[in-house]
Amino acid sequence: MNQVLSFFIKSGNKHAFEATLAPHMDALFKVAYQYTGQKSDAEDLIQDLLIDLYADQAKLNQVKTLKPWLMRCLYNKFIDQCRRDKKQKMNDSLEQSNIENLTARQHHHDESVMHQQVLIGLQTLSHNQRAIVSLHDIEGYSLVELSQIMDKPVGTLKSDLHRARTKLKNYLKLQPSDVAIRQCQ
Amino acid sequence: MNCEFIEQNINELCDQTAIGQEISAEQQKQALEHIETCQHCKIAMAEHQEYLLTMRQFTAPNLEAGVSAKLLRNAKSQPAPQHHNFGFMKGFIAASVFFVALFSAWQFNHSDTAAIPQLVSSEGFSTEVTLVIYVPEDMPNADLKITLPDNVQLAGLNDLDSFSWPVDLKQGANTLSLPIEVAAGMDLNKALSFMANINYKNKQKDFELKVNLITPQVQTQSSVNSATLHSTTV
Numbered sequence: 001m002n003q004v005l006s007f008f009i010k011s012g013n014k015h016a017f018e019a020t021l022a023p024h025m026d027a028l029f030k031v032a033y034q035y036t037g038q039k040s041d042a043e044d045l046i047q048d049l050l051i052d053l054y055a056d057q058a059k060l061n062q063v064k065t066l067k068p069w070l071m072r073c074l075y076n077k078f079i080d081q082c083r084r085d086k087k088q089k090m091n092d093s094l095e096q097s098n099i100e101n102l103t104a105r106q107h108h109h110d111e112s113v114m115h116q117q118v119l120i121g122l123q124t125l126s127h128n129q130r131a132i133v134s135l136h137d138i139e140g141y142s143l144v145e146l147s148q149i150m151d152k153p154v155g156t157l158k159s160d161l162h163r164a165r166t167k168l169k170n171y172l173k174l175q176p177s178d179v180a181i182r183q184c185q
Numbered sequence: 186m187n188c189e190f191i192e193q194n195i196n197e198l199c200d201q202t203a204i205g206q207e208i209s210a211e212q213q214k215q216a217l218e219h220i221e222t223c224q225h226c227k228i229a230m231a232e233h234q235e236y237l238l239t240m241r242q243f244t245a246p247n248l249e250a251g252v253s254a255k256l257l258r259n260a261k262s263q264p265a266p267q268h269h270n271f272g273f274m275k276g277f278i279a280a281s282v283f284f285v286a287l288f289s290a291w292q293f294n295h296s297d298t299a300a301i302p303q304l305v306s307s308e309g310f311s312t313e314v315t316l317v318i319y320v321p322e323d324m325p326n327a328d329l330k331i332t333l334p335d336n337v338q339l340a341g342l343n344d345l346d347s348f349s350w351p352v353d354l355k356q357g358a359n360t361l362s363l364p365i366e367v368a369a370g371m372d373l374n375k376a377l378s379f380m381a382n383i384n385y386k387n388k389q390k391d392f393e394l395k396v397n398l399i400t401p402q403v404q405t406q407s408s409v410n411s412a413t414l415h416s417t418t419v
């Protein structure tokens with residue numbers, strides 16, 4: 001009942017939704033971009049997330065520290081979408097083919113080779129590993145904060161991070177020219 | 186101090202907050218001394234530092250002008266989604282859902298009292314599973330969707346691997362019996378994984394319900410025609 005009540009109170013302010021979320025849009029987009037590896041996919045992910053948030057504004061308005069909570073919602077949305085995509089594209093399950101799709105679609109000539117390498121490297125990780133590396137190594141969240149966002153024990157995250165870093169370091173050791181050649185195909 | 190320790194603890198060695206916590210100051214000192222004298226670890230350490238720097242310097246692009254406002258505006262004009270997963274709805278439905286399986290009849294085994302343990306079913310069989318869902322409040326007109334595991338079909342509905350229907354869930358335990366057909370070649374030692382999804386007032390919750398099939402031998406030992414098992418979900 002409280003939720004219903006607060007919904008009506010808040011809905012009195014037509015622009016409350018925008019006002020609440022606008023300050024966090026850039027941060028959400030950056031992480032979504034790291035998750036998906038594509039500007040357009042990142043926008044789609046954010047759009048889906050916003051639709052969910054708008055449908056349950058009562059919940060949104062109850063949250064005290066918004067940013068970590070939004071990161072948690074984004075992570076859940078991402079994992080949710082990955083599961084759905086996986087079901088849809090069972091025949092497209094080879095990791096390698098996904099990477100090639102990504103490189104083929106991407107022509108960020110304005111971005112540095114290193115930028116592209118990191119982006120493609122992230123795609124070689126599992127969804128879970130990608131989220132950990134993205135939030136911890138790029139965004140600077142601590143493991144304790146991550147355990148809130150990803151709902152996993154710190155110990156598990158720590159060993160996942162170790163594995164993810166090892167894999168990514170190996171990937172990044174590839175010569176930049178290697179990526180450049182594949183991008184031109 | 187050895188190379189293995191360095192490799193295992195390279196994250197901690199590069200993280201000032203870990204010193205004195207995960208590894209002692211003494212271990213750090215010894216590790217640094219080792220790295221000074223070991224070419225392999227020196228390179229590993231340099232690569233790790235470079236990795237950390239590369240990641241810290243990675244900058245994702247900003248949202249293009251106007252896109253933020255567009256996305257926010259679009260969200261308000263969309264109808265409430267039918268199929269989404271509110272991860273943050275955790276706790277909306279009680280975390281504990283029990284799946285109780287009643288194996289009332291193992292038709293292929295029924296006539297044989299001296300059952301030989303059979304780990305893989307050599308032929309298909311029918312049985313019934315009873316699903317028990319605990320919810321914290323009455324949920325009239327909720328949508329319940331069940332996705333069947335591979336090699337399992339609902340008796341009489343052979344072409345469906347998932348189905349949904351409106352249910353009135355009452356506070357507490359709600360039971361639902363499903364007559365199922367298990368295909369031949371099923372590994373009976375493996376847990377069957379049913380996916381259940383409850384949609385109530387546009388709030389969704391997914392559950393994985395694991396059911397352990399029991400072997401005919403275990404069934405015999407339980408002395409009655411039906412054995413009851415339950416397993417908690419994740």
Ligand SMILES: [Zn+2]
Pocket residue numbers: 187188189191219223224225226227
């Ligand atoms: Zn060494």
